[in-house]
Amino acid sequence: MTSKTANPRGRRKKAAGADTQSPLNKDAIIAAALALIDRDGLDKCSLRNLASSLGVYPTAIYWYVSSRELLLSEVLAKVLEHVAPAPAQRWQDYLRAAMVNCHDAVRLHPNIAPLLGSQLVSNSSTDFTLVEGVLAALQQAGFSGPALSGAYNTFIAALAGFTTLEYAPLPENTEAWQHQVQESLRTVDPQQHPTLARNMDQLSNRGFSLRWQNGVDAALDESFRFYVDTILCGLETLVARR
Amino acid sequence: MTSKTANPRGRRKKAAGADTQSPLNKDAIIAAALALIDRDGLDKCSLRNLASSLGVYPTAIYWYVSSRELLLSEVLAKVLEHVAPAPAQRWQDYLRAAMVNCHDAVRLHPNIAPLLGSQLVSNSSTDFTLVEGVLAALQQAGFSGPALSGAYNTFIAALAGFTTLEYAPLPENTEAWQHQVQESLRTVDPQQHPTLARNMDQLSNRGFSLRWQNGVDAALDESFRFYVDTILCGLETLVARR
DNA sequence: ACCTGAACACCGTTCAAGT
DNA sequence: ACCTGAACACCGTTCAAGT
Numbered sequence: 001m002t003s004k005t006a007n008p009r010g011r012r013k014k015a016a017g018a019d020t021q022s023p024l025n026k027d028a029i030i031a032a033a034l035a036l037i038d039r040d041g042l043d044k045c046s047l048r049n050l051a052s053s054l055g056v057y058p059t060a061i062y063w064y065v066s067s068r069e070l071l072l073s074e075v076l077a078k079v080l081e082h083v084a085p086a087p088a089q090r091w092q093d094y095l096r097a098a099m100v101n102c103h104d105a106v107r108l109h110p111n112i113a114p115l116l117g118s119q120l121v122s123n124s125s126t127d128f129t130l131v132e133g134v135l136a137a138l139q140q141a142g143f144s145g146p147a148l149s150g151a152y153n154t155f156i157a158a159l160a161g162f163t164t165l166e167y168a169p170l171p172e173n174t175e176a177w178q179h180q181v182q183e184s185l186r187t188v189d190p191q192q193h194p195t196l197a198r199n200m201d202q203l204s205n206r207g208f209s210l211r212w213q214n215g216v217d218a219a220l221d222e223s224f225r226f227y228v229d230t231i232l233c234g235l236e237t238l239v240a241r242r
Numbered sequence: 243m244t245s246k247t248a249n250p251r252g253r254r255k256k257a258a259g260a261d262t263q264s265p266l267n268k269d270a271i272i273a274a275a276l277a278l279i280d281r282d283g284l285d286k287c288s289l290r291n292l293a294s295s296l297g298v299y300p301t302a303i304y305w306y307v308s309s310r311e312l313l314l315s316e317v318l319a320k321v322l323e324h325v326a327p328a329p330a331q332r333w334q335d336y337l338r339a340a341m342v343n344c345h346d347a348v349r350l351h352p353n354i355a356p357l358l359g360s361q362l363v364s365n366s367s368t369d370f371t372l373v374e375g376v377l378a379a380l381q382q383a384g385f386s387g388p389a390l391s392g393a394y395n396t397f398i399a400a401l402a403g404f405t406t407l408e409y410a411p412l413p414e415n416t417e418a419w420q421h422q423v424q425e426s427l428r429t430v431d432p433q434q435h436p437t438l439a440r441n442m443d444q445l446s447n448r449g450f451s452l453r454w455q456n457g458v459d460a461a462l463d464e465s466f467r468f469y470v471d472t473i474l475c476g477l478e479t480l481v482a483r484r
Numbered sequence: 485a486c487c488t489g490a491a492c493a494c495c496g497t498t499c500a501a502g503t
Numbered sequence: 504a505c506c507t508g509a510a511c512a513c514c515g516t517t518c519a520a521g522t
Contacts, residue, residue: 024505046495059497060506068496069413117359118410126426128435131451135437149444150468153404156450157469161403162395168360171311184368193370195377202391208398209373226392226480227399234476238468266486288514301516302487310515 024056026064026074033075037111041169045072076115077127079105084130091137092232098134099159099228106163110216113167116160142239151235158231162224165208166215178212185210266298268306268316275317279353283411287314318357319369321347326372333379334474340376341401341470348405352458355409358402384481393477400473404466407450408457420454427452 032054036045047068051058065071083105085097106113134155135148143151171177185204190197205211205218274296278287289310293300307313325347327339348355376397377390385393413419427446432439445452447460 047497048495057507059499059508062497063505114356114360117406118356128430128438131449132435132438135441135445139437146444146464147468148441149448150465151472152445152449153462153465154469154472157404157407158400158472160407162399164359164406165399165402188370193374195381196370196374199377199390202388203377203394206391207373207394220395222388223392223395226389227396230393230396230400230473230476230480232476233479234472234474237475237479238472289516290514299488301489301518304516305486 024054024060024064029054029061029064029071030074030078033071034078034109034112037075038109041111042072042114047071072115073119076112076119079109079112081105084133087133088137091140092236094133094137095155095235096228096232098130099231102159103163103224106167107215110167110214111169113164114169117164138235141235142242147242151238155231155235158227162220162227163215166220166224168214170212170214181210181212266296266302266306271296271303271306271313272316272320275313276320276351276354279317280351283353284314284356289313314357315361318354318361321351321354323347326375329375330379333382334478336375336379337397337477338470338474340372341473344401345405345466348409349457352409352456353411355406356411359406380477383477384484389484393480397473397477400469404462404469408462408466410456412454412456423452423454 029050033045033050036050036053040049047061048058051061054061061071065074080102083098083101085094085101088094088097106116135152138148138151138155141151182204185200188197188200196203203210205213206220206223211218271292275287275292278292278295282291289303290300293303296303303313307316322344325340325343327336327343330336330339348358377394380390380393380397383393424446427442430439430442438445447453447455448462448465453460
């Protein structure tokens with residue numbers, strides 16, 4: 001790699017996998033950050049690595065973005081750009097589509113999963129499309145007043161919950177840690193944990209906290225469908241009780 | 243503060259809020275880490291700050307703990323130590339108690355919330371008490387085979403989901419950011435987002451992604467009860483359909 | 485066995501300076 | 504307006520050395 005200071009013309013440096021040397025702008029920074037996250041993971045997306053991939057000095061990024069935290073929240077917003085579904089006849093279809101869209105979006109960029117659990121709250125992108133859509137669907141379902149906000153928070157939590165866990169990064173000790181988990185599952189005491197022992201074949205590497213791979217290597221699509229059904233059935237039943 | 247190198251006797255240094263100078267051990271390290279997280283937040287819990295609070299050199303901690311990541315997962319395990327409820331007659335009561343216990347545990351240590359979303363998966367503490375209890379409850383409910391693992395993953399995801407979001411850390415710009423959120427809520431277009439506009443008084447600072455405070459300053463207890471009801475109703479309805 | 489102390493390879497962010 | 508370049512105050516982790 002060439003030295004950073006050996007750049008006498010002041011021209012944009014050419015990094016290894018750098019994109020075009022077009023003028024820097026916010027969208028290009030966000031796109032490059034997402035590419036870096038997809039390739040190397042969330043904590044490898046430092047401002048220094050990001051700047052290097054863009055062929056600029058680290059501090060140049062601060063002209064367009066005020067902090068790493070806000071940059072990452074914009075990356076998440078970009079990933080979730082199109083999760084708000086098209087209007088649907090049945091409110092159940094709208095909510096189901098939102099959950100599936102969110103799941104699909106994160107599956108394409110699994111390394112942003114930790115952001116889903118901690119930044120979805122502070123989205124604030126003034127884009128209330130999904131918020132309005134979910135509220136309208138829940139109101140159509142029959143929720144109003146305090147129950148509407150309860151149902152809304154329930155749904156948003158459900159939207160993030162499963163997917164956050166499914167793609168949560170597992171320890172990097174891929175060698176030792178994986179065998180340790182497998183060993184602890186193999187030595188489960190059937191006296192002490194009978195239900196676990198009896199269903200081990202179904203749960204091994206498929207159940208949360210019983211896995212040594214995450215959703216990238218061991219998808220949980222069947223459980224996700226069950227999860228979506230549970231949320232929608234729960235909302236249906238609750239609204240019928242009023 | 244006294245210099246770190248001015249410690250000629252080799253005695254334990256006395257830090258500002260340090261505990262007893264008892265011999266270092268894993269439990270003391272975990273307890274000190276949790277105290278530091280409670281006081282200053284998750285990312286202020288560096289090995290260096292932690293060591294300083296224990297009156298030792300940063301690298302001393304590595305004798306007891308192999309990495310910061312595993313230390314934090316042990317801190318989470320300690321916080322969730324007693325979430326597994328006592329056996330209950332009705333499976334619904336067991337699952338509800340587990341969710342309430344988890345919520346209560348995190349409420350006491352809200353700054354660990356991000357760990358809940360990303361480390362609960364890799365618990366691996368060989369403590370399968372909760373896993374077995376949840377599986378037994380779901381089997382008692384009537385789930386078996388693939389549906390059991392679907393129900394299990396659904397419940398674990400539900401266990402972490404709401405609480406993770408409720409206590410997720412919001413941007414530190416408490417001055418500017420809070421007003422920005424409030425302003426964007428005040429200027430919501432009733433034409434474009436009618437349901438949101440009509441229910442703004444219920445949702446302002448109470449709805450996810452419509453808040454400028456997190457669960458510490460603005461609890462969401464009512465929504466949480468709604469959420470628990472939704473999960474349990476959903477599972478009840480799904481099992482009845484089989 | 486347990487801890488010190490130096491060192492390595494990083495971080496995010498601020499700020500003055502260039503063009 | 505936009506970027507460079509140096510600097511500040513940090514990081515996690517490794518490893519040799521002490522006791």
